[in-house]
Amino acid sequence: MGTVQVDPTTDDDEMVTWWGLVIEGYAATQDRLMGEIFDRHGLAPAQFDILVRLLRSPDHRQPMTKLAAEAALSSGGFTKVADRMVKADLIRREPCATDRRVVFATLTENGLATATRARRTCAAVLRRIVLEPLGQDRAGELAESMRGLRETNRIRREGRPD
Numbered sequence: 784m785g786t787v788q789v790d791p792t793t794d795d796d797e798m799v800t801w802w803g804l805v806i807e808g809y810a811a812t813q814d815r816l817m818g819e820i821f822d823r824h825g826l827a828p829a830q831f832d833i834l835v836r837l838l839r840s841p842d843h844r845q846p847m848t849k850l851a852a853e854a855a856l857s858s859g860g861f862t863k864v865a866d867r868m869v870k871a872d873l874i875r876r877e878p879c880a881t882d883r884r885v886v887f888a889t890l891t892e893n894g895l896a897t898a899t900r901a902r903r904t905c906a907a908v909l910r911r912i913v914l915e916p917l918g919q920d921r922a923g924e925l926a927e928s929m930r931g932l933r934e935t936n937r938i939r940r941e942g943r944p945d
Contacts (some may be wrong), residue, residue, distance in 0.1 A: 812912060819908050824901045829864045834898035837890045844889035873897060
């Protein structure tokens with residue numbers, strides 16, 4: 784993000800209200816989106832997130848520890864979700880041929896088909912509940928703004944200088 788002029792006279796209450804609106808808007812939209820994905824595909828939010836991440840990955844697989852970190856799940860929490868996904872034939876665990884400490888999560892055929900359908904549903908719902916009300920330009924600006932916040936705050940959280 785480039786240098787932005789900040790108005791130092793912006794009221795504290797106004798700042799907190801702005802942020803509250805961001806959180807409330809996100810929460811309402813995410814709840815509606817994940818509700819539709821659950822209703823149509825039976826996927827909980829963590830399962831959907833994992834399927835989409837694997838769908839985008841080379842060979843539709845990732846080391847389980849990396850996947851857990853990207854999905855912001857503890858190793859125990861990820862193990863429970865992964866166990867349910869294995870039982871539902873969405874993923875399988877595969878040992879790494881070169882490092883026995885590494886186990887991959889890989890999409891099964893059913894997982895690939897489910898992930899593809901769920902991603903299509905997600906895009907359709909987002910078109911309806913985000914793109915239609917905001918329009919292409921405002922939705923793009925929102926995405927760029929959130930990308931900027933993610934990058935700025937990820938750097939700070941990881942302890943690297945700005």
